[in-house]
Amino acid sequence: MAKPAHTSYSEDPKIDALVDETIARVADKWTLLLIEALEEAGPRRFSALGRDVEGISQKMLTQTLRQMEREGLVARTVFPEVPPRVEYELTGLGHELAEAFCGVWTWAEKNIGRIEAARAAYDERNS
Amino acid sequence: MAKPAHTSYSEDPKIDALVDETIARVADKWTLLLIEALEEAGPRRFSALGRDVEGISQKMLTQTLRQMEREGLVARTVFPEVPPRVEYELTGLGHELAEAFCGVWTWAEKNIGRIEAARAAYDERNS
DNA sequence: CTGAATCCTACCTGATACTG
DNA sequence: CAGTATCAGGTAGGATTCAG
Numbered sequence: 001m002a003k004p005a006h007t008s009y010s011e012d013p014k015i016d017a018l019v020d021e022t023i024a025r026v027a028d029k030w031t032l033l034l035i036e037a038l039e040e041a042g043p044r045r046f047s048a049l050g051r052d053v054e055g056i057s058q059k060m061l062t063q064t065l066r067q068m069e070r071e072g073l074v075a076r077t078v079f080p081e082v083p084p085r086v087e088y089e090l091t092g093l094g095h096e097l098a099e100a101f102c103g104v105w106t107w108a109e110k111n112i113g114r115i116e117a118a119r120a121a122y123d124e125r126n127s
Numbered sequence: 128m129a130k131p132a133h134t135s136y137s138e139d140p141k142i143d144a145l146v147d148e149t150i151a152r153v154a155d156k157w158t159l160l161l162i163e164a165l166e167e168a169g170p171r172r173f174s175a176l177g178r179d180v181e182g183i184s185q186k187m188l189t190q191t192l193r194q195m196e197r198e199g200l201v202a203r204t205v206f207p208e209v210p211p212r213v214e215y216e217l218t219g220l221g222h223e224l225a226e227a228f229c230g231v232w233t234w235a236e237k238n239i240g241r242i243e244a245a246r247a248a249y250d251e252r253n254s
Numbered sequence: 255c256t257g258a259a260t261c262c263t264a265c266c267t268g269a270t271a272c273t274g
Numbered sequence: 275c276a277g278t279a280t281c282a283g284g285t286a287g288g289a290t291t292c293a294g
Binding site: 015018019020022023024026027028029032033036054069070071072093096097099100101102103104105106107108109111112114115117118119121122123 | 142144145146147149150151153154155156159160163196197198199220223224226227228229230231232233234235236238239241242244245246248249250
């Protein structure tokens with residue numbers, strides 16, 4: 001079968017693997033929600049993010065932010081004050097990813113109804 | 128701060144939560160790779176998918192396909208033959224999701240270099 | 255306030271064996 | 275071929291405590 005026009009898969013399986021790995025790292029729940037929060041609110045400090053992202057534990061907040069910083073998605077700025085203040089914001093790369101994810105977001109928002117219906121139908125069939 | 132124009136977040140926090148949940152369910156590694164495989168190859172049978180998606184166990188293949196079927200992303204067709212043949216293919220909803228993810232895919236493919244560089248820089252700073 | 259360190263649980267996942 | 279059932283190991287993630 002011919003490759004659909006809107007896919008953009010590399011011919012190189014090694015690149016494919018790298019891309020898969022990259023997406024896997026970037027497409028986890030907390031990363032997604034943090035990108036969302038940062039995209040919406042702009043530069044934001046640690047505790048504020050903890051409040052923005054409902055249900056996130058301090059551990060996962062720290063861990064995910066570190067990971068995102070390492071991937072180049074967020075910039076971390078420490079202000080030498082007392083008490084300490086640390087701000088996080090999306091980098092250019094982070095913003096671009098947020099835009100890329102926008103399509104998925106829109107899709108989910110638009111299709112909640114269809115998904116719920118599909119689930120109900122499935123559960124009905126298998127009850 | 129004003130809401131960026133390209134975000135499409137609902138005003139309703141309840142919808143937001145639903146969308147987050149939906150994305151979380153749909154954005155896992157194997158689901159992503161299966162969408163990719165199915166989008167590329169069209170209708171495909173169980174064992175073929177197992178070969179397409181490198182590293183997936185039979186258990187996760189079954190589990191992920193069931194989940195996707197429940198969410199309405201894939202259709203499952205059983206052919207009453209001997210030996211049994213079962214084919215999976217993306218539904219309309221599934222195809223739309225694949226297209227939505229296309230942006231993320233493109234982003235990842237385009238920015239592997241920047242990510243690797245960011246990671247190297249981070250590791251350098253923290254060594 | 256911003257984290258790091260520890261402990262502990264639950265689930266994710268792979269391997270293996272078995273069925274229609 | 276297309277699964278299901280079971281078991282064991284690793285890991286993600288939460289709660290708690292402590293520190294700069």
